[in-house]
Amino acid sequence: MEHSVLTDNQRKRIEVPLRLLFCFALFMTWQMGVIYFAGPTLSLDGRTPLPVSGDNLTLLIALGYLFSIAWLLLLPRFIVYAERVSAAVALLSVLALYGPFSPGVLEYLIYIQIFCCCFMIGFENAVIVYLFREKTAILHLLLAYGVGLLLVAVLQNDFARITFPQFHLCTVIMLGLMLVFFFWLPSKTWPQYARRGDDLVCPKRFFRGTYIVMFLTCLLAVASPAVAEETPHGVFIAYLSAALCCLFSFFLWKWRGIHPLSVVPTLIGLSAVGFALLLAAPYAPALSLLSCFCLGAGLVPCNLLPLFGIAMASQYPSRYISAATIGFGLLAVLIHSALIEAFRHSLQLLHIIYLVLVVALVVLYLLLEPYLFQAFRRRGESPSEEGAAEDSPRHGSPASPGEEKERLPDLLTRREREVAELLVQGHTNADIAKILIISEHTVKDHVKSIYRKLNVHSRFELSARTDRGMALRKD
Numbered sequence: 001m002e003h004s005v006l007t008d009n010q011r012k013r014i015e016v017p018l019r020l021l022f023c024f025a026l027f028m029t030w031q032m033g034v035i036y037f038a039g040p041t042l043s044l045d046g047r048t049p050l051p052v053s054g055d056n057l058t059l060l061i062a063l064g065y066l067f068s069i070a071w072l073l074l075l076p077r078f079i080v081y082a083e084r085v086s087a088a089v090a091l092l093s094v095l096a097l098y099g100p101f102s103p104g105v106l107e108y109l110i111y112i113q114i115f116c117c118c119f120m121i122g123f124e125n126a127v128i129v130y131l132f133r134e135k136t137a138i139l140h141l142l143l144a145y146g147v148g149l150l151l152v153a154v155l156q157n158d159f160a161r162i163t164f165p166q167f168h169l170c171t172v173i174m175l176g177l178m179l180v181f182f183f184w185l186p187s188k189t190w191p192q193y194a195r196r197g198d199d200l201v202c203p204k205r206f207f208r209g210t211y212i213v214m215f216l217t218c219l220l221a222v223a224s225p226a227v228a229e230e231t232p233h234g235v236f237i238a239y240l241s242a243a244l245c246c247l248f249s250f251f252l253w254k255w256r257g258i259h260p261l262s263v264v265p266t267l268i269g270l271s272a273v274g275f276a277l278l279l280a281a282p283y284a285p286a287l288s289l290l291s292c293f294c295l296g297a298g299l300v301p302c303n304l305l306p307l308f309g310i311a312m313a314s315q316y317p318s319r320y321i322s323a324a325t326i327g328f329g330l331l332a333v334l335i336h337s338a339l340i341e342a343f344r345h346s347l348q349l350l351h352i353i354y355l356v357l358v359v360a361l362v363v364l365y366l367l368l369e370p371y372l373f374q375a376f377r378r379r380g381e382s383p384s385e386e387g388a389a390e391d392s393p394r395h396g397s398p399a400s401p402g403e404e405k406e407r408l409p410d411l412l413t414r415r416e417r418e419v420a421e422l423l424v425q426g427h428t429n430a431d432i433a434k435i436l437i438i439s440e441h442t443v444k445d446h447v448k449s450i451y452r453k454l455n456v457h458s459r460f461e462l463s464a465r466t467d468r469g470m471a472l473r474k475d
Helices: 004-012 018-035 057-074 076-095 102-130 134-155 166-186 204-228 234-256 260-280 287-297 300-301 305-315 321-340 347-378 403-405 415-423 427-434 441-452 459-467
Strands: none
Touching: 018 102, 018 134, 018 166, 057 076, 057 102, 057 234, 057 287, 057 321, 076 102, 102 134, 102 321, 134 166, 134 234, 134 260, 134 300, 134 305, 134 347, 134 403, 204 234, 204 260, 204 287, 204 300, 204 305, 204 321, 234 260, 234 287, 234 300, 260 287, 260 300, 260 347, 260 427, 287 347, 300 347, 305 347, 321 347, 321 459, 347 415, 347 459, 415 427, 415 441, 415 459
């Protein structure tokens, strides 16, 4: 039976009209189309024509991230209020740029806007992870984000340069529409986090693996646009590619029932191709733009990280999920900046390092993927609610007749089924012993028996096998 905390949290999740999701997705456009390229801090060279220097942005951005993390941990029930206030302050600071102020005052007004954007990054993630239903999250992260990324590509294009007044007007409109969404969002609804007295045990193996994949994905998302800046029109191509990949993934989910997380290995693989093409670009310059297109695909998995958070929260609603995600983003920025400084005169070597990391990320994700789908299946909500087959979130098609007839409960004892369920959830042997009130040695004996009966050799094989539509529970 599902724990009461998990059931109650699931009831609190909301569905959002698509028009409001588009308003919410403008945060991505504001962040990546205006703020991200405001100076040289996060990239090789600044692009957006904002009248500020980048000298003071490093500390400002770091403080925004750190305050966001602290708020997520200490004041989670006031996140919606913080969103409203931050967006309102940012809007006022942007409107004040129209006033007859000195250049110094105008510069500080832009700093306020940049700080608010960084401060709100964690809140955006938390709202999706803890409040959105899965269908709403997928619509937002693929369709609404796809449109938002198209706008980023337009704002960062090199064909028709966007002037500062045009950026200014776009920012006013975006912040106004974001406020509409934040005031629509329920302010008194928030999930209950796991506490010691709840008898909920965190699946440590699943969480550790997911956190590692999250960090490497954040590093990829920071590196891709920065590397794309080395090529003329590279930023435009990269974000255009990201938008197209988002929209294509949405159509696969909508009409073919293929869950977005199933597309992640392909997208990361395209990013690896992009770094490989960069290595060949000095000998064939025509490959540069193609590499930027491939690197753009690598931005999409980072946009899908809230889906990882939803899977984690469905098993153990920790207050650290969103905070850790934003912390990984900040750490990725710092590591990338350090790598840029260390390999500024040897970018080919830097590209090789990123190529190796991306290949490792593909392998790690493929090992993690069955656990993610097990988490979605346990929530009792189809991973592909919009026309997809409920029992096959990865491939979007029903299990074959042979698989449907194979009932794992018929092969395992009651206790072995309990152990197997906890294994595929990502629990360690020590945690399984604690949950079932048996010794860890007994757990190991059950694991050996399960592997022998099912002819599997690892947790990954067991999880992958049950992910193909074969149940562990009796009907």
